[in-house]
Amino acid sequence: MSLLDxxxxxxxxxGGRDLVRDLSFTIGPGERLGLIGESGSGKSLTALAVMGLLxxxxxxxxxxxxxxxxxxxxxxxxxxERRLNGLRGRAxxxxxxxxxxxxxxxxxVGRQLAEPIRRRRRLRGAALRAAVAAALQEVRIAEPxxxxxxxxxxxxxxxxxxxxxxxxxxxxxxxLIADEPTTAxxxxxxAEVLALLGGLVTARGMALLFIGHDLAVVSGITDRVLVLKxxxxxxxxxxxxxxxxxxxxxxxxxxxxxxxxxxxxDWTNR
Amino acid sequence: MRPAMRVAASSPKAxxxxxxxxxxxxxxxxxxxxxxxxxxxxxxxAVAALxxxxxxxxxxxxxxxxxxxxxxxxxxxxxxxxxxxxxxxxIGARIALTVGAGSVLLGGVxxxxxxxxxxxxxxxxxxxVSALLDILIAFPTLLLAMLIVxxxxxxxxxxxxxxxxxxxxxxARLTRVLVKRVLAQDFxxxxxxxxxxxxxxxxxxxxxxxxxxxxxxLALQLGLAVLAEASLSYLGLGPPPPNASWxxxxxxxxxxxxTAPVGAVAPGVLLVVLVIGVNLIADGLRDVADPTRRxxx
Numbered sequence: 202m203s204l205l206d207x208x209x210x211x212x213x214x215x216g217g218r219d220l221v222r223d224l225s226f227t228i229g230p231g232e233r234l235g236l237i238g239e240s241g242s243g244k245s246l247t248a249l250a251v252m253g254l255l256x257x258x259x260x261x262x263x264x265x266x267x268x269x270x271x272x273x274x275x276x277x278x279x280x281x282e283r284r285l286n287g288l289r290g291r292a293x294x295x296x297x298x299x300x301x302x303x304x305x306x307x308x309x310v311g312r313q314l315a316e317p318i319r320r321r322r323r324l325r326g327a328a329l330r331a332a333v334a335a336a337l338q339e340v341r342i343a344e345p346x347x348x349x350x351x352x353x354x355x356x357x358x359x360x361x362x363x364x365x366x367x368x369x370x371x372x373x374x375x376x377l378i379a380d381e382p383t384t385a386x387x388x389x390x391x392a393e394v395l396a397l398l399g400g401l402v403t404a405r406g407m408a409l410l411f412i413g414h415d416l417a418v419v420s421g422i423t424d425r426v427l428v429l430k431x432x433x434x435x436x437x438x439x440x441x442x443x444x445x446x447x448x449x450x451x452x453x454x455x456x457x458x459x460x461x462x463x464x465x466x467d468w469t470n471r
Numbered sequence: 472m473r474p475a476m477r478v479a480a481s482s483p484k485a486x487x488x489x490x491x492x493x494x495x496x497x498x499x500x501x502x503x504x505x506x507x508x509x510x511x512x513x514x515x516x517a518v519a520a521l522x523x524x525x526x527x528x529x530x531x532x533x534x535x536x537x538x539x540x541x542x543x544x545x546x547x548x549x550x551x552x553x554x555x556x557x558x559x560x561x562i563g564a565r566i567a568l569t570v571g572a573g574s575v576l577l578g579g580v581x582x583x584x585x586x587x588x589x590x591x592x593x594x595x596x597x598x599x600v601s602a603l604l605d606i607l608i609a610f611p612t613l614l615l616a617m618l619i620v621x622x623x624x625x626x627x628x629x630x631x632x633x634x635x636x637x638x639x640x641x642x643a644r645l646t647r648v649l650v651k652r653v654l655a656q657d658f659x660x661x662x663x664x665x666x667x668x669x670x671x672x673x674x675x676x677x678x679x680x681x682x683x684x685x686x687x688x689l690a691l692q693l694g695l696a697v698l699a700e701a702s703l704s705y706l707g708l709g710p711p712p713p714n715a716s717w718x719x720x721x722x723x724x725x726x727x728x729x730t731a732p733v734g735a736v737a738p739g740v741l742l743v744v745l746v747i748g749v750n751l752i753a754d755g756l757r758d759v760a761d762p763t764r765r766x767x768x
Contacts, residue, residue, distance in 0.1 A: 289665060299657060302658060
């Protein structure tokens with residue numbers, strides 16, 4: 202039984218253009234799928250469609266079935282807001298690309314993080330504060346007390362993304378969607394955050410839908426990859442298959458690009 | 472094949488840069504502009520408060536000589552009907568503040584509600600509200616005031632109603648844009664992905680984020696409302712006598728401005744003091760209300 206079952210998903214803009222066409226994939230419990238493609242290929246829209254959070258004017262058709270423990274199987278496309286609100290957080294939650302805009306600039310970090318914890322675990326007062334500190338420690342934030350009291354602009358980009366990850370994990374979802382969570386970070390921080398994300402997802406037995414444009418990053422954290430181009434899936438398979446024997450020209454150029462960087466680094470290391 | 476990992480591995484592990492700040496001593500929440508504004512506006516508020524307790528003469532007391540210069544008997548002199556100028560000035564302060572506060576309250580509440588509705592609305596409802604607001608804003612406040620006075624007769628309430636209605640359109644348009652901008656932010660989507668309901672999104676994220684800008688705008692609107700009340704009174708559309716208003720004092724002193732300048736200068740000076748004070752408060756509030764500006768200055 203799969204956790205997320207997307208069949209024939211189509212996302213149409215207000216102008217009647219198809220932004221995502223006939224997309225199908227499934228994610229089982231604990232599985233990790235990478236969604237890779239260039240910007241504008243419909244990666245992020247797919248993630249939003251899975252949550253029923255498409256921008257106003259856009260419409261989804263096809264079928265998106267979420268079947269998380271505790272919520273039962275439910276169809277997302279066309280579901281009423283009330284039903285969706287029960288699914289969001291419990292079944293799925295998201296880590297966004299830009300950690301600065303993903304946090305409310307006028308709310309202290311601790312309070313933002315407390316919100317999902319309060320809702321999910323029904324904690325209050327001292328217990329809630331302790332849970333916030335524990336959540337911050339879990340994402341390896343060195344001074345949880347100071348960070349909890351800070352506003353988002355007062356902490357570093359890497360710390361902000363760690364906080365965003367902590368917020369998404371605090372919902373204890375069955376499926377975590379990571380929408381280019383490391384693109385806005387510099388390379389060393391990127392590697393740390395990826396390792397952290399991978400470790401936490403494994404530790405909690407969550408499924409992961411990882412969205413990215415960098416094959417090296419996506420292949421490092423997922424088992425299977427789906428390659429999107431102009432809103433259509435052009436290729437899918439295990440990371441090994443895609444890297445060793447890419448069939449579609451776009452996938453080949455992705456692999457070649459990653460290899461090129463790799464060999465360039467080898468050359469400079471020599 | 473993991474090039475990205477390799478990059479990380481090949482470079483020395485740099486510690487994540489830590490931003491200082493949260494434990495730095497919090498800067499004083501009072502800026503110099505705010506203090507200056509409060510002093511100036513406070514002066515007028517004090518005069519208005521005093522007028523409730525004590526007045527040198529009754530507002531309709533015409534026992535003094537006409538157009539007396541400032542002296543011991545009448546501190547600021549008298550007007551052309553022999554009424555004490557200080558008395559009128561003090562009542563005028565009360566009227567200016569009442570109309571200012573009343574219209575900001577009316578315009579603020581109406582504008583915020585309409586703006587929130589328009590901000591959340593999509594398609595036809597948003598278009599309708601926006602078109603209505605544009606018409607209201609294009610409609611001159613003075614004309615609106617004349618219409619209201621024609622229907623309800625000139626009074627304190629009519630002035631508040633006219634200025635407040637005109638203001639509500641401006642506040643609503645600002646609120647609509649602010650709400651739309653906040654709703655487009657990732658943190659609203661992020662909050663909704665964790666299952667936060669709409670009412671909670673409004674109270675937790677939308678209102679706190681639009682509040683600083685809205686508050687500054689309302690303070691500016693208060694200054695404009697005071698000026699608008701003076702204009703209405705100058706034209707005879709304000710509260711009728713014996714409620715002295717600065718606008719009407721200016722109008723009455725117009726003919727004798729060269730022989731008895733105090734009658735025109737005194738209300739003019741107080742008007743400027745109040746408006747500058749309120750504008751300085753607005754400026755100071757902007758610095759205080761925004762945490763990113765609070766520490767970087």
